[in-house]
Amino acid sequence: MSTEFATANHTSAFVPAPATPYQGDIARYWNAEARPVNLRLGDVDGLYHHHYGIGDVDHGALEDADGSEGEKKLIAELHRLESAQTEVLLNHLGSIGRDDTLVDAGCGRGGSMVMAHQRFGCKVEGVTLSAKQADFANQRAQELGIEDHVRARVHNMLDTPFETGQAAGSWNNESSMYVDLQDLFAEHSRILEVGGRYVTITGCWNPRYGQPSKGVSQINAHFECNIHSRREYLRAMADNRLVPQAVIDLTPATLPYWELRATSSLVTGIEEAFINSYKDGSFQYVLIAADRV
Numbered sequence: 644m645s646t647e648f649a650t651a652n653h654t655s656a657f658v659p660a661p662a663t664p665y666q667g668d669i670a671r672y673w674n675a676e677a678r679p680v681n682l683r684l685g686d687v688d689g690l691y692h693h694h695y696g697i698g699d700v701d702h703g704a705l706e707d708a709d710g711s712e713g714e715k716k717l718i719a720e721l722h723r724l725e726s727a728q729t730e731v732l733l734n735h736l737g738s739i740g741r742d743d744t745l746v747d748a749g750c751g752r753g754g755s756m757v758m759a760h761q762r763f764g765c766k767v768e769g770v771t772l773s774a775k776q777a778d779f780a781n782q783r784a785q786e787l788g789i790e791d792h793v794r795a796r797v798h799n800m801l802d803t804p805f806e807t808g809q810a811a812g813s814w815n816n817e818s819s820m821y822v823d824l825q826d827l828f829a830e831h832s833r834i835l836e837v838g839g840r841y842v843t844i845t846g847c848w849n850p851r852y853g854q855p856s857k858g859v860s861q862i863n864a865h866f867e868c869n870i871h872s873r874r875e876y877l878r879a880m881a882d883n884r885l886v887p888q889a890v891i892d893l894t895p896a897t898l899p900y901w902e903l904r905a906t907s908s909l910v911t912g913i914e915e916a917f918i919n920s921y922k923d924g925s926f927q928y929v930l931i932a933a934d935r936v
């Protein structure tokens with residue numbers, strides 16, 4: 644077992660060793676992550692996200708405030724847009740009952756899992772490579788008194804502990820750029836019941852541009868990830884019994900979030916790469932919802 648995995652400050656009963664050296668790198672990355680742009684947004688209402696926002700900025704909510712009060716309103720607005728992104732993902736899961744199980748592949752600190760449980764009343768199981776994130780998500784679930792319905796575990800999303808056909812729905816929210824898509828969709832296809840729904844929101848490079856642009860390469864380097872093309876998503880889904888029901892280009896809807904974020908004190912330095920590559924057409928923010936057939 645890897646030392647980093649074993650010695651992380653966690654309460655999880657069992658932490659498997661990373662399947663590859665790369666997965667060990669990603670586990671270390673997320674175990675060490677504590678950016679204010681994520682923690683201060685999460686502190687707004689206790690939903691901690693590691694994804695980006697969509698929707699129009701409410702400029703009225705930002706008016707007449709400067710200094711620390713203005714910054715507080717800006718943080719609340721960025722957070723509102725990130726939670727709006729999750730709402731749109733959940734809208735595409737179809738009809739989910741209280742007795743169903745949902746799977747969040749790459750669950751981060753669990754914000755989307757909590758929102759899914761609050762909406763559907765169902766069980767939500769998440770996997771992440773990071774013991775620190777799993778502990779954080781489980782701690783939040785406990786504080787909310789929903790630990791019997793919302794659980795995060797340290798597991799590889801390509802080889803999950805779930806039974807075949809166990810899930811009525813599953814998703815990747817900005818977590819598919821860390822894995823091979825054929826392997827990923829084979830695993831979703833295995834755990835989803837026939838007629839179940841898969842949803843992803845992801846950044847992908849646009850095949851119409853030709854190859855990954857400078858901005859896309861900068862984003863890959865910044866996060867140690869490997870952004871796939873839109874074509875690769877659709878091909879890997881088709882190969883794994885996942886038939887797209889909706890493909891939505893969310894690029895215009897995410898730009899206001901990035902332009903607002905670029906004006907805040909919480910910038911991380913990656914804002915320009917996102918804005919430029921969205922604007923030059925080389926990069927797209929997309930939602931794909933697919934039926935497991």
Ligand SMILES: C[S@@+](CC[C@H](N)C(=O)[O-])C[C@H]1O[C@@H](n2cnc3c(N)ncnc32)[C@H](O)[C@@H]1O
Nearest residue numbers: 692693694749750751771772799800816818821
């Ligand atoms: C950008 S964060 C997204 C977190 C979450 N989906 C959200 O929207 O807040 C990426 C997540 O993917 C997870 N991840 C990356 N590769 C993984 C793998 N092979 N198995 C499980 N989780 C993985 C990371 O641990 C991290 O939690």
Ligand SMILES: CC(C)=CCC/C(C)=C/COP(=O)(O)OP(=O)(O)O
Nearest residue numbers: 678680681692693694817845846866
């Ligand atoms: C759309 C793409 C390509 C996403 C890459 C995956 C990723 C790191 C998402 C956001 O995480 P975060 O919320 O931890 O990042 P940040 O600190 O920049 O807010």
Ligand SMILES: [Mg+2]
Nearest residue numbers: 680681693694
């Ligand atoms: Mg963030």
